[in-house]
Amino acid sequence: MIVSEQTRPEATPIPGIEHATWASTADGLQHLSVWRQTLAPGAASPPHQHDCDEVVLCLAGQGEVHVGGQVHRFGADSTVALPKAAPHQIFNVGEVPLQIVAVLSATPVGTWLPDGQPIDLPWRT
Numbered sequence: 662m663i664v665s666e667q668t669r670p671e672a673t674p675i676p677g678i679e680h681a682t683w684a685s686t687a688d689g690l691q692h693l694s695v696w697r698q699t700l701a702p703g704a705a706s707p708p709h710q711h712d713c714d715e716v717v718l719c720l721a722g723q724g725e726v727h728v729g730g731q732v733h734r735f736g737a738d739s740t741v742a743l744p745k746a747a748p749h750q751i752f753n754v755g756e757v758p759l760q761i762v763a764v765l766s767a768t769p770v771g772t773w774l775p776d777g778q779p780i781d782l783p784w785r786t
Contacts, residue, residue, distance in 0.1 A: 663688050670699045674783045677704025677753075682785045686768045694765040694786055700724070700753040708750040708775050713767035717741040720762065723755030748775040 665688065670679035677700055684695040700706070700722075708727075717726070719739045726733050726741050728749040735741055736755075743749050745766075753759035770786040773779050 667697065670697050675707065677701035678706065680784045683762075684768075685785055687785060690768050692766060692768065694763075694768040694770050696763040696765070696784075698761050698763065700751065700759040700761070702753055702756050702758065704759075705752040706750055707780070708748060709772050709780055710746050710748045710775065711743075711765060711767070712745065712771035712773075713765050714745050715743040715766075716764045717743065717751070718762045718764070720760040722753060722757050722759035724759045724761070725752045725754050726750070727752070 667683055668681045670681045673680050679699040681697045682694065683697055684690055684693065717740070719735050719737055719741070721737050723734070723736045726735065726749055728743065728747055733741070734754070768786065771779070772782055
C-alpha cells in the first residue's frame with residue numbers, strides 16, 4: 662500500500678480542464694486509475710472513449726454527459742457509469758466549476774477519439 666497526498670487539479674492544454682492523477686501505474690497499480698478533474702463553466706472534454714470502464718463521481722457543479730446519442734444531466738452526489746468503448750463527452754453546464762473524480766478500470770488508460778484515432782493525454786494515466 663502506498664499513501665500519497667491528493668494533489669489539486671492543475672491547468673492542462675485542454676481549455677477549461679484542470680487535472681490531477683491520484684493513482685495509476687506510477688503508484689504500483691495494475692488495473693485501476695483515479696483522476697480528479699475540474700471543468701470551468703462552459704468547458705467540455707473532447708469527445709472520446711476509453712479501453713476500460715469508467716465511473717465518474719460528481720463532487721460539485723452541474724454537468725451533462727453525451728453518450729450513445731443521448732444527453733444525461735448530473736450534479737453533485739451523482740454517479741455516471743460509462744462502459745468500455747462508449748464514446749462520450751462531458752460538459753459543464755453550470756455557472757460554477759464542475760468537480761469530478763473518475764475511476765477507470767485500467768492503467769495506463771487508452772483513450773481514443775470516436776473515429777478511433779488515439780489521443781495522447783497531457784497527463785499521466
